[in-house]
Amino acid sequence: MDTVWRVLFLLDYNTRLVVLSTVILGVASGLIGSFLLLRKRSLMGDALSHACLPGIGLAFIFMVMAGASGKSLPGLLVGASITGLAGVGFVLLIRNLSRVKDDAAMGIVLSVFFGLGVAVLGMVQTIPDASAAGLETFIYGKTASMVFNDFLLLAGVAFLVLVASAILMKEFTLLCFDEGFARSLGWPVHRLDMIMLALVSAVTVVGLQAVGLILIIAFLIIPAAAARFWTDDLRNMLIVAAAIGGVSGWLGASTSALLPGLPAGAIIVLVAAAIFLFSLLFGRARGVVRRLSAQVRLRRKVGRQHLLRAVYEILERNQNKDPGVLSNEPVSFDEVLRLRTWTPVRLRRLIQSANREDHIDRFDGVNLRLSESGFGEAARTTRNHRLWEMFLITHADIAPSHVDRDADSVEHVLSPDMVRELERKLDLRNIPLSPHGLGHVGVGAVDRGTGI
Amino acid sequence: MSTQDLLFGEGDASEHSPHAPVSIHDLTVAYHRKPVLWDVDLDIPEGKLVGIIGPNGAGKSTLIKACLDLVPRASGEVRFFGKTYRKQRSLVGYVPQRESVDWDFPVSARDVVAMGLYGKIGWCRPVGRKHRELAGQALDHVGIGHLADRQISQLSGGQQQRVFLARALAQNAQIYFMDEPFAAVDAATERAIVGLLKELKEKGRTVLVVHHDLATVSQYFDWVILLNMRVVDCGPTEKVFTAENLKKTYGGKLTLLAEAGNALQQG
Numbered sequence: 001m002d003t004v005w006r007v008l009f010l011l012d013y014n015t016r017l018v019v020l021s022t023v024i025l026g027v028a029s030g031l032i033g034s035f036l037l038l039r040k041r042s043l044m045g046d047a048l049s050h051a052c053l054p055g056i057g058l059a060f061i062f063m064v065m066a067g068a069s070g071k072s073l074p075g076l077l078v079g080a081s082i083t084g085l086a087g088v089g090f091v092l093l094i095r096n097l098s099r100v101k102d103d104a105a106m107g108i109v110l111s112v113f114f115g116l117g118v119a120v121l122g123m124v125q126t127i128p129d130a131s132a133a134g135l136e137t138f139i140y141g142k143t144a145s146m147v148f149n150d151f152l153l154l155a156g157v158a159f160l161v162l163v164a165s166a167i168l169m170k171e172f173t174l175l176c177f178d179e180g181f182a183r184s185l186g187w188p189v190h191r192l193d194m195i196m197l198a199l200v201s202a203v204t205v206v207g208l209q210a211v212g213l214i215l216i217i218a219f220l221i222i223p224a225a226a227a228r229f230w231t232d233d234l235r236n237m238l239i240v241a242a243a244i245g246g247v248s249g250w251l252g253a254s255t256s257a258l259l260p261g262l263p264a265g266a267i268i269v270l271v272a273a274a275i276f277l278f279s280l281l282f283g284r285a286r287g288v289v290r291r292l293s294a295q296v297r298l299r300r301k302v303g304r305q306h307l308l309r310a311v312y313e314i315l316e317r318n319q320n321k322d323p324g325v326l327s328n329e330p331v332s333f334d335e336v337l338r339l340r341t342w343t344p345v346r347l348r349r350l351i352q353s354a355n356r357e358d359h360i361d362r363f364d365g366v367n368l369r370l371s372e373s374g375f376g377e378a379a380r381t382t383r384n385h386r387l388w389e390m391f392l393i394t395h396a397d398i399a400p401s402h403v404d405r406d407a408d409s410v411e412h413v414l415s416p417d418m419v420r421e422l423e424r425k426l427d428l429r430n431i432p433l434s435p436h437g438l439g440h441v442g443v444g445a446v447d448r449g450t451g452i
Numbered sequence: 453m454s455t456q457d458l459l460f461g462e463g464d465a466s467e468h469s470p471h472a473p474v475s476i477h478d479l480t481v482a483y484h485r486k487p488v489l490w491d492v493d494l495d496i497p498e499g500k501l502v503g504i505i506g507p508n509g510a511g512k513s514t515l516i517k518a519c520l521d522l523v524p525r526a527s528g529e530v531r532f533f534g535k536t537y538r539k540q541r542s543l544v545g546y547v548p549q550r551e552s553v554d555w556d557f558p559v560s561a562r563d564v565v566a567m568g569l570y571g572k573i574g575w576c577r578p579v580g581r582k583h584r585e586l587a588g589q590a591l592d593h594v595g596i597g598h599l600a601d602r603q604i605s606q607l608s609g610g611q612q613q614r615v616f617l618a619r620a621l622a623q624n625a626q627i628y629f630m631d632e633p634f635a636a637v638d639a640a641t642e643r644a645i646v647g648l649l650k651e652l653k654e655k656g657r658t659v660l661v662v663h664h665d666l667a668t669v670s671q672y673f674d675w676v677i678l679l680n681m682r683v684v685d686c687g688p689t690e691k692v693f694t695a696e697n698l699k700k701t702y703g704g705k706l707t708l709l710a711e712a713g714n715a716l717q718q719g
Contacts, residue, residue: 038557099484167576174567178553181619184520184546185571186538232603234558421640 007254015257018143018210021151022249022264025207026219028158030245031165032199033220034227034238038176039196044088046217047106048197049204051087053117053213055079056138057124064127071134073150073209080138081205087113088197141212141265143253150209157206161199165238172196173234210253211265218269219245226276229283244279248272300353302412307350308359308378309385310339311370313434326379330362330369385411386432387422393435395425470534473498473627473658474519479528481511481518487526488514490682496675499656501649503663503673503689507702510680512662513549516629520546532627542571545625547616549632555605561615562587562600568622590618595644610641617648628652628659635664646672669693 006012010019036042059079060070068075087109094105121135137145165172174182175192183189200220207216227241252268281288314331337347351368354360359374370378388411414422426432469475472495479492489511496502504512517523519530521537532540545568565587566579573583591597594614599607604615613633620628633645649672652659660677663669669676670689678684678692678701685692685700 040554170570170573170577170579171575173559173563174570177557177559177564178548178567180517180522180548180552181546181567183522184541184544186541228558232558232605233560234563237558 004254004258007257008250012257015254017148017151018146018257018264019250019253021146021154022143022210022253022268023246024154024158024249025203025210026223026245026247026249026268027242028154028161028245029203029207029216029219030223030227030241030243031238032161032196032203033245034224034234034241035165035172035176035196036200036220037224037228038234039193041197042217042221043103043106044091044197045200045204045220047091047110047113048084048088048201049208049213049216050110050117051090051113052080052084052205052208053114053138054120055081055083055117056135056208057117057120058083060124060135061120061127070124074153076135076138077153077205077208080208081201083113083117084201084205085197088201137212138208139212139214140263141208141210141215143210143256143264144260146209150206154206154210157202161203164195164199168192168195169235211268212263215265215269218272219248222269222272222276223248226272226279226283228285229279229287230285232285244272244275248275298412303350304354304357304359305377305381305412306340307336307347307354308370308374309382310336311368312375312378312382314339328361328370328372328375330367332367333363333365336368381411383432384414384419386434387419387426388414389435390426390432391422469495470531471498472496472531473533474660475531475534476515476519477529477531479515479518479530480526481514481523482526483523488681489518492528492683494677494683494686496658496660498658499653500658500675501653501673502658502660502675502677503669504660504677504679505663505666505669505693505701506679506684510701512679513631515677515679516546516631516660516662520544520629543626545620545623545628547620547628547630547633550609550613550616550635552631555607555612557604560601560603561591561596561607561611561618564604564615565590565600565618565622568619571623587618587622590622591615593621594618594648595640608638610637613637613641614644617645621648626657628657630659630661632662632664634661634668666698 003012007015007019010016033042033045036045056076056079059076062079063072063075064070090109091102091105094100094108095102100108124135134145171182171187171192174187175189175196179189182192203220204213204216207219211219223241223245224237226244227237230240231237248268248271251271253264255267255271256262256264279287282290284290311331312326314335315326315329318331319326319329333344333347336342337344342350351360351363354374355363357374358371359377361369361371361374363369474494474496476492476494479489480487481489488509492515504515506512514523518525519537530537532543537544562584563579566583568590569579569583569586573579588597588600591600591614594617596607596611596614596618599611604612607615613635617630617633620630634642637645649659649661653674661673663673670693673689675687676689676693677686678697680701685697
């Protein structure tokens with residue numbers, strides 16, 4: 001337990017460096033990954049990282065040929081970025097010169113470069129006197145091999161990404177949202193794209209050692225995609241994505257340090273995926289639970305309003321007065337039941353739901369009386385329903401016998417603005433009579449004719 | 453020399469009028485070597501509401517995009533008050549088609565309108581409070597100021613269109629290009645757009661609008677360009693918007709141009 005504590009809170013010297021580096025990497029990739037996601041270029045990051053592999057092998061060969069140690073990290077990373085960017089260049093070239101679409105072009109480049117990389121690494125193993133063992137750690141990543149210089153490199157790149165995102169925030173935003181408008185302003189759209197891709201490749205290359213080239217893409221996409229569930233604002237999305245990236249890196253690297261058999265890259269991705277799943281379900285802005293509960297609330301409201309309108313229409317019929325001057329009296333349960341196609345169970349449930357909203361004064365199983373607020377709500381709902389019906393008949397040329405069903409679904413979502421617009425159009429203030437006559441939905445309503 | 457000149461021996465059209473807000477000369481545009489616009493020669497007079505009319509695939513959007521250097525020109529040139537677009541950018545405002553962007557994007561209506569000010573703000577500088585206020589005023593102008601801080605996916609189609617118009621207003625341009633602003637909008641938005649067009653005209657601005665609804669052309673525009681891969685006719689609405697011209701624009705007489713285009717593409 002003590003070790004867990006020491007690793008998680010960076011008290012342990014051996015793991016402090018690794019965990020801190022991974023957190024920084026997570027923050028940087030969350031940031032730049034958000035722009036990549038909004039530019040709809042997520043897979044470009046994947047093509048880029050896979051295209052890094054041949055560069056690592058080739059750089060090793062060159063360095064050995066030059067008589068240096070083949071394992072100098074800066075040298076390997078330079079090689080990786082060269083072929084990585086070459087891979088991106090090929091994707092753009094294939095797309096522009098032929099009619100092959102983006103996804104296919106990326107698939108081709110990704111697999112061919114990776115294949116090339118595997119072949120080059122194979123060749124490297126056969127070079128005599130050069131210990132090429134360990135190059136394949138770049139494929140899956142190996143955080144334990146990181147040293148202080150790697151940390152400095154990572155921190156430098158992360159700082160660069162942070163500064164560039166802050167300075168070019170407005171430029172990147174417009175580029176991602178409306179490229180055509182950006183070009184009409186005379187912006188060098190291609191150069192901006194290049195800057196963005198250069199930042200992505202910088203993060204990818206320095207992340208190769210920690211996460212590996214296969215999984216780095218997860219670090220770029222998942223925090224950004226998860227952040228989108230929490231906010232509708234780009235600035236907040238960047239902050240949340242960076243935070244999610246950082247937390248994934250922190251938990252992933254710590255876990256991997258505690259359980260040496262588990263590679264950090266894999267754990268980081270799994271942690272990020274767990275956060276993504278949580279965000280997908282519970283995200284404040286667009287999570288599934290929030291959307292579902294909004295739907296359920298609307299359905300309940302619709303049911304309640306149907307009940308209130310049914311009661312109101314019965315009152316109208318029984319009292320035979322103008323709709324504006326009705327008095328609130330009890331109506332019988334059976335009468336309400338006959339007006340619509342509800343089962344007794346469903347109707348009882350609706351009454352319960354309306355009761356929770358204080359719309360019901362009393363209900364003894366036989367008779368039902370609305371409360372003051374329920375009666376007011378009933379009048380309002382009935383009025384909206386009829387306004388909409390009359391609009392459909394007079395302005396949209398829909399037969400009176402068909403409007404009731406349409407109005408049934410619309411009346412619940414009419415905003416005050418729309419109601420005012422309807423009043424203006426129809427020149428009405430009070431509650432109009434039903435345009436298809438009162439009574440049962442569908443049957444009977446038709447032959448009673450229209451009131452217009 | 454354009455084919456029209458060859459065919460009809462019309463006079464020297466190579467002079468750009470330095471006073472015309474938009475002067476298009478001998479413009480041909482091709483996608484993948486397939487021409488979609490042939491030999492367009494136009495001078496748009498100042499302070500007019502100009503409708504660009506034509507069937508689907510007639511090259512209406514392409515004409516706008518070619519003017520704004522958004523698609524490469526196979527030949528020809530476009531001048532704004534006698535100078536190239538590159539030099540006159542600040543005088544030109546652009547309203548792209550609403551479908552051209554992803555409305556799920558995490559920005560508010562105000563953020564989008566502020567983009568119209570980016571040209572003035574300049575590179576690498578943040579959007580300040582003053583700019584955000586200006587954006588709010590532009591939104592007020594199109595009647596949706598109260599929705600300024602809504603995320604754009606929560607707006608109706610008509611409201612989204614008004615956001616785009618507000619962005620163009622924020623550009624405060626002399627010449628406006630609008631790509632189908634009336635497409636699929638509600639009646640209130642249509643009224644708002646028409647009111648805005650009239651207002652821009654009164655201020656002496658020139659507005660070119662790609663338009664689909666033939667029934668409203670003579671009501672909205674005082675100048676029309678009838679387009680079907682070439683300019684069928686162009687001029688004051690009451691003179692040019694005739695049944696005969698419409699037949700030429702929408703009738704199937706242009707298969708020759710289309711076939712020639714296909715042949716060029718395969719050749």
